[in-house]
Amino acid sequence: MNIFDFFHKRGIDTVDASFYRKIEEWKSWYAGNVRNFSFYRAYTGRGTYKRCKRKSMGMAKKLSEDIADLLLNERVKITIADENTEEFVQNILRDNKFYVLGNDYQERKAYTGTVAYIPYLYDMEVRDDGEVLSGKIGINYCSASNIFPVSWNNGAVTECVFTFLHTVNRKKYVQVQYHKLENGQYVIENTVLENMQGSREGKELSKEEWMKLKPFKTLTERIETGSSVPQYVIDRLNITNNADFDGSNPMGVAIFANAIDTLKKLDIEFDSYSSEFELGRKRIFVAPELLSNDDGSPAFDPDDCVFYKLPDDYDKLKEGLIHEINMDLRADEHSKAINDDLNYLSLKCGFGTERYRFDSSGVKTATEVISENSDMYRMLKKHEIILEDVLKELIQIIIRLGVVLGNDLNQDSEITIDFDDSIIEDKSAERQQDRQDVSMGVMPLAEYRAKWYGETEEEAAANLPEQNAVLDDDVKIPTTKNNSGGQKSKVNS
Known part of the structure; x- marks a missing residue:
């Protein structure tokens, strides 16, 4: 059963399936394995073709890594005014490896456009009247391919479906989690599907069937959250989605979504640059009589690709017994073309120019302090607008779940997110200036x-x-x- 067939069967309307094909394209650039591009055929000159793998600079991966490291790294500090509440939230974040997986999912956000964080309760002890006596708080992480908005307003997703893939005895199952509003409060409905990926044998499992499978033994069919705010947070890049022409799609786009042509050109140039050295290596042509020693043994390593046999009718008196060929390499032309396109790619993705430079040792990243009026500064501040709200919403959900578990927490406590601007500002100089202002x-x-x-x-x-x-x-x-x-x-x- 295809996931969109399931949605149609349930009467769930979501983003068009064509957009998810776009996400798969962005993922292929990140992985460096692009359909109809990474592999190509080259004519051999003898009526046949050989299959070639195009060498890639991997710039989609590099762009995603860089924006993730700039947005959420070890220097980003989350502060909550109430000390007890802060200690509780920090423990939950650490237990769920948020400071590791958070950066990982910022990178996923960069190449898919959208990710989600979904706090939940597990290992709960519940009384007959429904009161929760104890339990733990977990965080599920979800990337764009598994996020299906159902309703939204002004870009805010108010109802959403998330899917989670599990494998049991080499068989694939998908948990479908639907967060929806009923009478002003959120309800979470869980379903398990068998054999996704378009299999004709796929089906929807009953609760009795899925409870026999280890990952779903404690899965609840329906959860009433008792809250008017969602128990999930959608995080996306602050880039207008122009992949969906009606303009209503609430999903984000990859940081390089509008620079695919430049990524292609860079890989073509890099592949040509590599071929230049392969095809331009030194070759030495020698007369047939020099190929063997007096005892008949080979004079040269037969696996050595430097030496080639001259034809028997070669004019030895005129050209000599050994003829050396050194190809001229167009290294400077290739380097200039690659650097020009790296600047263009960097500019299109919001980093400004001179962010990346290609030389003999590969692609280097600029590390100097940048000014506040630069493209990169404005780009980072723009993305931080959404990320700051996302982190605060995530913390507020964790606090609310902590209260449900009976913890004495302050849900109105002020939350402060201090982003790392060390690459933008000279911290030492700024601190010294603040000292003078205090003085x-x-x-x-x-x-x-x-x-x-x-x-x-x-x-x-x-x-x-x-x-x-x-x-x-x-x-x-x-x-x-x-x-x-x-x-x-x-x-x-």
């Missing part, structure tokens, strides 16, 4: 501490020493309350 009294010390110590302003104010705050080894700054209740700083030398 001049134009920046409150609590604001400085909140910014550089990853605290909320309330925590920073509470953590300030009563008498003196040592900002630097040489400078002590006493702090006093002004009439408005803020901090007032003065330098004592």
